Amino acid sequence: xxxRGSYAKGxxxxxxxxxxxxxxxxxxxYAGASVREIAEAVGLSQAGLLHYFDSKGELFTAIxxxxxxxxxxxxxxxxxxxxxxxxxxxxxxxxxxxxFAQLSLExxxxxxxxxDFFRDRYAFLRETLTERIRAGQADGSLRAALDPExxxxxxxxxxxxxxxxxxxxxxxxxxxxxxxxxADLRAS
Amino acid sequence: xxxRGSYAKGxxxxxxxxxxxxxxxxxxxYAGASVREIAEAVGLSQAGLLHYFDSKGELFTAIxxxxxxxxxxxxxxxxxxxxxxxxxxxxxxxxxxxxFAQLSLExxxxxxxxxDFFRDRYAFLRETLTERIRAGQADGSLRAALDPExxxxxxxxxxxxxxxxxxxxxxxxxxxxxxxxxADLRAS
DNA sequence: GTCTATAAGATGATAGAC
DNA sequence: GTCTATCATCTTATAGAC
Numbered sequence: 001x002x003x004r005g006s007y008a009k010g011x012x013x014x015x016x017x018x019x020x021x022x023x024x025x026x027x028x029x030y031a032g033a034s035v036r037e038i039a040e041a042v043g044l045s046q047a048g049l050l051h052y053f054d055s056k057g058e059l060f061t062a063i064x065x066x067x068x069x070x071x072x073x074x075x076x077x078x079x080x081x082x083x084x085x086x087x088x089x090x091x092x093x094x095x096x097x098x099x100f101a102q103l104s105l106e107x108x109x110x111x112x113x114x115x116d117f118f119r120d121r122y123a124f125l126r127e128t129l130t131e132r133i134r135a136g137q138a139d140g141s142l143r144a145a146l147d148p149e150x151x152x153x154x155x156x157x158x159x160x161x162x163x164x165x166x167x168x169x170x171x172x173x174x175x176x177x178x179x180x181x182x183a184d185l186r187a188s
Numbered sequence: 189x190x191x192r193g194s195y196a197k198g199x200x201x202x203x204x205x206x207x208x209x210x211x212x213x214x215x216x217x218y219a220g221a222s223v224r225e226i227a228e229a230v231g232l233s234q235a236g237l238l239h240y241f242d243s244k245g246e247l248f249t250a251i252x253x254x255x256x257x258x259x260x261x262x263x264x265x266x267x268x269x270x271x272x273x274x275x276x277x278x279x280x281x282x283x284x285x286x287x288f289a290q291l292s293l294e295x296x297x298x299x300x301x302x303x304d305f306f307r308d309r310y311a312f313l314r315e316t317l318t319e320r321i322r323a324g325q326a327d328g329s330l331r332a333a334l335d336p337e338x339x340x341x342x343x344x345x346x347x348x349x350x351x352x353x354x355x356x357x358x359x360x361x362x363x364x365x366x367x368x369x370x371a372d373l374r375a376s
Numbered sequence: 377g378t379c380t381a382t383a384a385g386a387t388g389a390t391a392g393a394c
Numbered sequence: 395g396t397c398t399a400t401c402a403t404c405t406t407a408t409a410g411a412c
Contacts, residue, residue, distance in 0.1 A: 013395090031297070035388065047390080048396045056388060101352075102293050108286060108355035109219070118356055150368045157349025157365070164289075164348050165341065167296035168306055177345070180338045201377090223406070235408080236378045244406060 014052050017042050018066045022096070025063065029095035030102055035059065057113025060103060064117060067096060079132045080182045087159060088175035097163050104160075126152050133185075143187050151185065202240050205230050206254045210284070213251065217283035218290055223247065245301025248291060252305060255284060267320045268370045275347060276363035285351050292348075314340050321373075331375050339373065 024041040025033055032038070035056050039049035053059035071089070075082045090097050107114040129152035136142035158181055159174075166172040212229040213221055220226070223244050227237035241247035259277070263270045278285050295302040317340035324330035346369055347362075354360040 010395095034386085036386090044395095045397055046388085047398080050389075051395065054389095098293065098296060102290070104352060105286065105290050105293065105355060115356075122353060122356060146372075147368060150365055153350075153353065153360075153365050154346055154369050157347075157353060158342055158345045159349065160352050161345025161347065161349035162341075164292060165310060165345060167293060168303075168310060172341075177338055177341050180335060181342050184334075198377095222404085224404095232377095233379055234406085235380080238407070239377065242407095 010052065014062070017044075017049065017052060018062055021059075021063050022066055022070070025099050026093035026096045030098040032095075033060075033099055055113065060099075061114045061117050064100065064103065064114065067100070068121070079129070080185075083155070083159070084175050084179050084182065087162070087178050090163070091166065091170075091174055094167065094170065098167055101160070101163055101167065122156065125156055129155055140187055142185055146185060155182070198240065202250070205232075205237065205240060206250055209247070209251050210254060210258075213287050214281035214284045218286040220283075221248075221287055243301065248287075249302045249305050252288065252291065252302065255288070256309070267317070268373075271343070271347070272363050272367050272370065275350070275366050278351070279354065279362055282355065282358065286355055289348070289351055289355065310344065313344055317343055328375055330373055334373060343370070 020042045021038045024038055028037075028041075032041075035049060036046045038059070039046045042049060049059070053062060071086050074085070076085075103114055104118050106112055107118045109115065126149070130148045133142060133146065133148040133151050137144050137146065137148070158178060162172065162174040162177055166174045208230045209226045212226055216225075216229075220229075223237060224234045226247070227234045230237060237247070241250060259274050262273065264273075291302055292306050294300055295306045297303065314337070318336045321330060321334065321336040321339050325332050325334065325336070346366060350360065350362040350365055354362045
C-alpha cells in the first residue's frame with residue numbers, strides 16, 4: 001500500500017510521539033492526559049496527532065504498551081527483585097502510575113479500547129508469576145505452603161493497591177512495603 | 189436560619205436521594221454516575237437535585253459516606269471475618285465498587301472535593317487495623333513476626349488491588365483470595 | 377422546592393484546504 | 395503530513411420563573 005520509506009517514517013514518528021507523550025504524562029500527570037494536551041506537548045495539533053493514532057483509545061493503549069516495554073527492559077532475572085525495582089521506579093513517575101491505574105479501571109468496561117490490553121496483561125502477569133513461584137518452591141527459596149496461583153494474584157493486588165495509597169499519600173513507600181510482603185514469602 | 193420542620197424534611201430528602209443514588213450506581217455502574225443520570229433516577233431534574241447537594245463533589249462524597257455507613261452496620265467483631273464479609277458483599281455491587289475505586293484515584297488530586305474523605309478513610313482504616321493486629325498478636329491468634337503497620341497497609345492494598353482485578357474480570361473471587369491471604373497471617 | 381433554560385467549558389472526532 | 399475550523403456531545407453550575 002505505502003512506500004517502504006514513508007511507512008518507516010510513520011513508524012518513527014509514532015515512536016517519537018510516544019516518547020514525548022510518556023514524558024509529558026509522567027511529569028504533568030493524568031490531568032494532561034487529553035489528546036489535545038499531548039498533541040501540544042509533542043508540537044502537533046490535535047488533528048495532526050490523530051493522523052498517527054486513529055482514536056484516543058489507540059493512543060493510550062500504545063502509551064501503556066510503550067511503558068511496559070521500557071519497564072521490562074531493565075529486568076535482571078530475580079523476579080521478586082525486579083518487581084521491587086519497577087515499583088521503586090514508579091514512585092518517581094506518579095503521573096504515569098496514575099494514568100495506568102485510572103485507565104485500568106476505565107477499561108473494566110468490555111467496550112473500552114484498552115480492555116483487551118489490560119485483560120491480557122493481567123493474565124500474562126499472573127501466569128508468569130505463578131510459574132516463577134512454583135520454581136522458587138522447587139528450589140527451596142519460597143515457602144512450600146504457598147498456593148502459587150493465589151500468591152501470584154495477591155502480589156499483583158498488593159502492587160496495585162499500594163499504588164492507590166501512594167497516589168493519595170505520596171509519602172507511602174511502595175517499594176519498602178512490597179519488599180516486606182515479598183520477604184514474608186521466602187522460606188525461613 | 190431555617191425552621192426546624194423544613195430542615196428535617198431537607199435531611200430526610202437528602203437521605204432518600206442517597207439511598208436511590210446508591211442503588212442506581214450499584215446497578216447501572218460508574219457510567220451512570222453523572223449528576224444528571226442520578227437526578228433522573230431519583231425523579232428530579234439536575235437542578236432540583238443540586239438544590240440538596242451544592243456540587244457534584246458534595247453529592248459523591250455523601251454517597252461514599254453513606255456506603256461506608258451501610259457496610260459498617262453489619263460488623264460482628266472479628267475484624268478479619270468482617271473484612272471478608274464486606275468484600276464478598278462488594279462482589280454483588282460492582283457499580284459501587286467501581287465508583288469507589290475510580291473516585292479514590294481521582295481524589296489523588298489534593299484539590300479534589302473527595303480528597304480529604306479518602307485520606308481520612310485510609311488513615312482510619314490503617315490505624316484501626318494496626319491496633320487489631322497488635323491485639324491479635326497479644327492474644328496469640330496472629331503471627332508474632334508480622335509488622336503490624338505494614339500488615340495493615342498490605343491488607344488494605346490487597347483488598348483494593350483485588351477489586352481492580354475483579355472489575356476487569358468479574359470471575360475473580362475477591363473474598364476467597366483475600367481469605368487465603370488473611371489465613372496466612374494467623375498463628376500456626 | 378422544583379423546574380426550564382442556559383451559560384461556559386471541555387472533550388473526541390471529522391472534513392477539507394494546503 | 396499537517397493544519398484550521400467545526401461538529402456534536404457531554405459535563406457542572408447558575409439564574410430566575412413559578
